[in-house]
Amino acid sequence: MALLPIIKYPNPVLVTPTKEVLDITDEIIQLMDDMYETMVNGDGIGIAAPQVNQSLRIALVEIDEETGLFEMINPKIIKSSGKAIDVEGCLSFPEIYGTVERAETIVLQYFDRDGDAYEVEAEDYLARVFQHELEHLDGKLFTDKIIQKIKPEDLEEYMEENIT
Numbered sequence: 001m002a003l004l005p006i007i008k009y010p011n012p013v014l015v016t017p018t019k020e021v022l023d024i025t026d027e028i029i030q031l032m033d034d035m036y037e038t039m040v041n042g043d044g045i046g047i048a049a050p051q052v053n054q055s056l057r058i059a060l061v062e063i064d065e066e067t068g069l070f071e072m073i074n075p076k077i078i079k080s081s082g083k084a085i086d087v088e089g090c091l092s093f094p095e096i097y098g099t100v101e102r103a104e105t106i107v108l109q110y111f112d113r114d115g116d117a118y119e120v121e122a123e124d125y126l127a128r129v130f131q132h133e134l135e136h137l138d139g140k141l142f143t144d145k146i147i148q149k150i151k152p153e154d155l156e157e158y159m160e161e162n163i164t
Contacts, residue, residue: 001037004052006091009141013050014092017139018057021073024115028058032071032113035060044091046129048136051092059133063126070120075110075134077103078119086128087150087158088142097155098146102131 007013021028031054039047039060049058062069082104089097105123108130112118122130132142150158 001033003041004034004038006038006042007051007053008092008094009143011053011092013053013055014136014141015139016050016055018048018050018055018137020057024073024111024113028056028073029113031056032058032060036062036069036071039091042091046133047091048133050136050139057137059137061126061129061133063129067126070110070130071113072108072110072133073112075108075130075137077106077108077131077134079107081105084124084128085147086125087155087162088128088132090132090142093141093143095152096143097150097152098143099148099150100128100132100142100145101147102128106130108134 035047035052038052045063046059046061049056057074059072059075060070080103083101084104085099085101087097088100104127106127108120108122110118
């Protein structure tokens with residue numbers, strides 16, 4: 001595995017819709033392994049292929065050990081409901097945080113590295129992270145949706161006051 005450079009805004013790859021993965025090759029598997037190492041090294045909980053300069057529909061999410069790792073190829077949201085506002089950040093936007101409105105519950109379809117199809121229902125924080133990463137695949141950025149910016153030095157206090 002290798003650490004990949006994390007692409008920072010305003011690199012145009014971040015606002016370019018990605019291409020579907022047609023074949024799961026050894027190169028795709030290696031890319032996902034490298035993306036995982038890069039995400040963990042960057043203290044992230046999600047990463048999308050454009051963030052490592054690859055315009056492919058691949059995203060990884062791991063919010064904790066209990067939930068596990070989601071390696072998603074060609075993911076798509078097929079259903080969403082409810083609304084929730086919470087704080088987000090992004091590896092491609094260091095030191096930028098803000099509140100964003102997203103669906104509270106989603107149903108997601110994707111393929112894993114073995115080509116097996118999955119359908120997952122997610123809610124709350126996991127649903128938020130999935131939506132954030134899938135928007136990267138569509139060339140959309142969380143900064144375009146920020147309702148209230150939060151300074152990095154105020155983040156911990158904001159979380160204590162607003163997250164129950």
